[in-house]
Amino acid sequence: MSQPLDIAVVGATGSVGETLVQILEELEFPVATLHLLASMESAGSSVMFAGKKVRVREVDSFDFAQVKLAFFAAGAAVSRSFAQKAREAGCSVIDLSGGLDDALALVPEANGEVVDSLALPALLASPSSAAVALAVALAPLKGLLDIERVQVMACLAVSSQGREAVNELARQTAELLNARPLEPRFFDRQVAFNLLAQVGATDEQGHAALERRLVSELRVLLGLPELKISVSCVQVPVFFGDSFSVAVQSRQSVDLQSVNQALDAAASVERVENDDYPTPVGDAVGQDVVYVGRVRHGVDEDQQLNLWLTTDNVRKGAALNAVQLAQLLIKKMA
Amino acid sequence: MSQPLDIAVVGATGSVGETLVQILEELEFPVATLHLLASMESAGSSVMFAGKKVRVREVDSFDFAQVKLAFFAAGAAVSRSFAQKAREAGCSVIDLSGGLDDALALVPEANGEVVDSLALPALLASPSSAAVALAVALAPLKGLLDIERVQVMACLAVSSQGREAVNELARQTAELLNARPLEPRFFDRQVAFNLLAQVGATDEQGHAALERRLVSELRVLLGLPELKISVSCVQVPVFFGDSFSVAVQSRQSVDLQSVNQALDAAASVERVENDDYPTPVGDAVGQDVVYVGRVRHGVDEDQQLNLWLTTDNVRKGAALNAVQLAQLLIKKMA
Ligand SMILES: NC(=O)c1ccc[n+]([C@@H]2O[C@H](COP(=O)([O-])OP(=O)(O)OC[C@H]3O[C@@H](n4cnc5c(N)ncnc54)[C@H](OP(=O)(O)O)[C@@H]3O)[C@@H](O)[C@H]2O)c1
Ligand SMILES: NC(=O)c1ccc[n+]([C@@H]2O[C@H](COP(=O)([O-])OP(=O)(O)OC[C@H]3O[C@@H](n4cnc5c(N)ncnc54)[C@H](OP(=O)(O)O)[C@@H]3O)[C@@H](O)[C@H]2O)c1
Numbered sequence: 001m002s003q004p005l006d007i008a009v010v011g012a013t014g015s016v017g018e019t020l021v022q023i024l025e026e027l028e029f030p031v032a033t034l035h036l037l038a039s040m041e042s043a044g045s046s047v048m049f050a051g052k053k054v055r056v057r058e059v060d061s062f063d064f065a066q067v068k069l070a071f072f073a074a075g076a077a078v079s080r081s082f083a084q085k086a087r088e089a090g091c092s093v094i095d096l097s098g099g100l101d102d103a104l105a106l107v108p109e110a111n112g113e114v115v116d117s118l119a120l121p122a123l124l125a126s127p128s129s130a131a132v133a134l135a136v137a138l139a140p141l142k143g144l145l146d147i148e149r150v151q152v153m154a155c156l157a158v159s160s161q162g163r164e165a166v167n168e169l170a171r172q173t174a175e176l177l178n179a180r181p182l183e184p185r186f187f188d189r190q191v192a193f194n195l196l197a198q199v200g201a202t203d204e205q206g207h208a209a210l211e212r213r214l215v216s217e218l219r220v221l222l223g224l225p226e227l228k229i230s231v232s233c234v235q236v237p238v239f240f241g242d243s244f245s246v247a248v249q250s251r252q253s254v255d256l257q258s259v260n261q262a263l264d265a266a267a268s269v270e271r272v273e274n275d276d277y278p279t280p281v282g283d284a285v286g287q288d289v290v291y292v293g294r295v296r297h298g299v300d301e302d303q304q305l306n307l308w309l310t311t312d313n314v315r316k317g318a319a320l321n322a323v324q325l326a327q328l329l330i331k332k333m334a
Numbered sequence: 335m336s337q338p339l340d341i342a343v344v345g346a347t348g349s350v351g352e353t354l355v356q357i358l359e360e361l362e363f364p365v366a367t368l369h370l371l372a373s374m375e376s377a378g379s380s381v382m383f384a385g386k387k388v389r390v391r392e393v394d395s396f397d398f399a400q401v402k403l404a405f406f407a408a409g410a411a412v413s414r415s416f417a418q419k420a421r422e423a424g425c426s427v428i429d430l431s432g433g434l435d436d437a438l439a440l441v442p443e444a445n446g447e448v449v450d451s452l453a454l455p456a457l458l459a460s461p462s463s464a465a466v467a468l469a470v471a472l473a474p475l476k477g478l479l480d481i482e483r484v485q486v487m488a489c490l491a492v493s494s495q496g497r498e499a500v501n502e503l504a505r506q507t508a509e510l511l512n513a514r515p516l517e518p519r520f521f522d523r524q525v526a527f528n529l530l531a532q533v534g535a536t537d538e539q540g541h542a543a544l545e546r547r548l549v550s551e552l553r554v555l556l557g558l559p560e561l562k563i564s565v566s567c568v569q570v571p572v573f574f575g576d577s578f579s580v581a582v583q584s585r586q587s588v589d590l591q592s593v594n595q596a597l598d599a600a601a602s603v604e605r606v607e608n609d610d611y612p613t614p615v616g617d618a619v620g621q622d623v624v625y626v627g628r629v630r631h632g633v634d635e636d637q638q639l640n641l642w643l644t645t646d647n648v649r650k651g652a653a654l655n656a657v658q659l660a661q662l663l664i665k666k667m668a
Contacts, residue, residue, distance in 0.1 A: 151485050151581055153487040153579045155529055155568075155570075169527075173507060177504075177508055189616055190613075190615050190616060193572050193573055195489055195572060195577050195613060195614060195644070196613060197628050197642040198611045198628065205630060206608045206628060206630030207630065207633055212633060228632070228634070228635055230581055230632040230635065232487075232581075232640060232642070234579065236529060237527060237572070238527050238528060243529050243531070245487045245566045245568065274540045277531040277532045279523065279524075279530060279531065280528060281524050281527060282523055282524060282528065293531055294536075294566070295540065296536075296540030296541065297540075298562070298564040299546060299549045299563065299564060300562070301564065306566060308568075
């Protein structure tokens with residue numbers, strides 16, 4: 001058992017932060033004092049941890065010298081304002097916002113070994129949920145396939161945009177079912193019973209920041225810096241659970257039996273046989289694994305591998321991965 | 335103006351059949367007598383056409399010698415039982431069910447010219463909605479790109495499975511919002527706020543019949559019998575409007591400007607610039623075109639063209655395409 005650690009969670013009142021606190025408790029992470037931080041808005045409220053109420057405080061006035069480890073789950077701007085200060089005060093940082101360019105993207109099941117070469121205090125990034133899901137499912141196949149290209153359609157749950165987006169889908173759905181006029185707020189249009197072809201603004205080339213981020217994270221996580229990856233992110237009217245339709249183009253014929261064996265042997269992967277398929281609501285939500293189903297060749301093309309993935313974006317894709325990174329870090333701290 | 339024709343619509347009480355009757359009226363199709371047919375269940379009910387109530391009758395007792403043209407929109411089994419008889423009675427058949435292997439798949443915007451070589455009475459297939467949407471959007475690009483492979487993720491609205499599926503999504507959603515226990519009926523699990531990775535049963539290779547059908551239809555419609563096409567069909571909690579994330583792999587660098595010009599010039603295509611994007615609910619539903627948006631290269635890959643399509647599956651994808659086929663046929667009959 002490691003020495004208990006003083007820890008801060010920035011964004012503790014958000015979807016990810018709240019789940020993160022829960023997981024620290026579930027996994028009996030060795031916490032000495034837990035500091036819960038958020039904006040002015042929810043400072044003063046409290047959150048349960050290990051049977052006690054912990055008061056939420058404002059991040060602005062927090063002294064990071066009090067902690068050895070801080071999770072940042074409060075958006076890119078907050079990470080950019082405070083993460084550097086925290087490290088200068090001797091605190092290792094696990095960032096979930098994607099806002100820190102120099103943070104090392106890490107998914108234990110894919111590139112966990114890079115933790116060995118880290119100096120403390122460390123700066124780690126828990127990548128986008130989509131990158132976590134794809135890395136967990138594809139890393140076990142890397143040695144097996146001569147991958148030419150990976151093609152991904154990511155169907156993102158509204159919770160990938162935080163609490164407000166979750167409330168908005170519920171509100172819009174209720175308005176429509178009650179035949180009341182729809183007034184979009186968080187999203188700029190109807191998301192209920194609809195698909196939004198784009199998540200966030202696009203750049204001049206037509207790519208969303210999240211799409212570019214996913215490509216570069218996945219290259220790092222898989223250790224394949226030249227890999228061709230094509231991604232389309234779509235916003236779907238699902239509350240929790242991201243899903244992915246994936247086509248892996250290989251230079252050689254794909255042996256499905258070895259693929260299935262590799263997936264069955266992989267950590268954090270749950271494979272579903274082809275007489276069934278996993279769904280976000282029915283399978284992924286609340287679980288610690290990436291579900292993989294519909295494992296098959298392309299139609300008339302045995303150099304292609306098709307997969308369907310689904311995972312809990314807030315839990316496995318974010319909070320749990322961050323806590324797994326912390327578990328790797330505390331081993332180094334011991 | 336062509337000579338008015340005696341016409342039958344089989345499945346007139348379904349989503350597609352009802353829309354078909356509407357479109358015949360909207361487009362002032364030259365109808366002499368319109369015979370509306372369905373099963374025993376709705377025989378006796380009536381449907382409005384051109385200001386008059388038309389009584390629905392049972393298909394089993396209908397004599398197809400009374401008509402020169404019949405639309406079949408009542409499922410594959412009904413087409414298999416009656417289409418051959420209809421033709422033997424001298425009636426041209428436009429089948430929407432996908433159940434007739436010897437029917438020629440036709441989308442006027444893609445392979446309309448094949449109608450010239452048809453003998454009467456003809457047997458035409460209006461292909462799956464997905465094939466119609468993809469053919470309309472890809473046919474104008476065929477001459478422009480040296481296409482190596484087309485990769486499609488099809489997000490199908492529940493209406494693609496008929497009226498009952500539409501009712502089921504509404505019912506499930508209401509139950510969930512009212513915190514009542516969910517009892518799936520038409521679908522075998524929760525479809526509201528969920529994604530189903532599969533539409534219909536899969537074969538031994540893991541492909542759904544609809545996925546195979548889409549591949550073979552698209553090869554015929556584009557006149558590219560060897561084209562590599564990979565398709566995943568997913569059931570999304572959207573009432574009307576199918577959407578498609580498409581990646582076209584070309585052997586040469588793709589010139590986006592000529593792609594945009596070709597799409598702008600194409601019949602039945604409405605292109606949306608990259609500062610916006612089309613959605614099923616906001617754009618496609620009730621319209622006669624295939625919306626195309628998010629026209630872009632792959633990330634770091636200018637030999638790839640990415641597109642997002644959305645179209646009204648019942649209208650443009652089925653009923654309207656069938657009526658367009660009828661318009662080609664009446665020219666031959668004249
Ligand atoms: N949701 C996901 O699937 C997911 C996955 C991976 C990564 N992430 C990342 O995780 C972070 C949180 O996402 P979320 O989904 O949990 O969002 P959320 O539900 O909207 O929660 C946002 C959290 O950030 C806090 N916050 C916002 N502005 C702040 C400020 N100026 N100063 C201090 N705290 C502030 C909020 O505190 P108040 O209560 O005071 O407003 C709240 O605790 C984001 O960076 C997101 O990109 C999310
Ligand atoms: N929905 C789409 O997006 C779409 C797109 C392309 C093609 N299609 C095809 O179009 C056809 C109709 O689809 P839909 O969506 O309109 O389905 P639907 O809403 O379920 O309607 C089915 C229609 O078929 C009739 N029918 C069913 N069984 C029959 C029988 N044994 N004898 C006579 N009539 C029978 C029904 O009549 P009753 O009222 O008497 O039951 C009803 O009129 C299907 O073959 C489907 O594959 C659908």
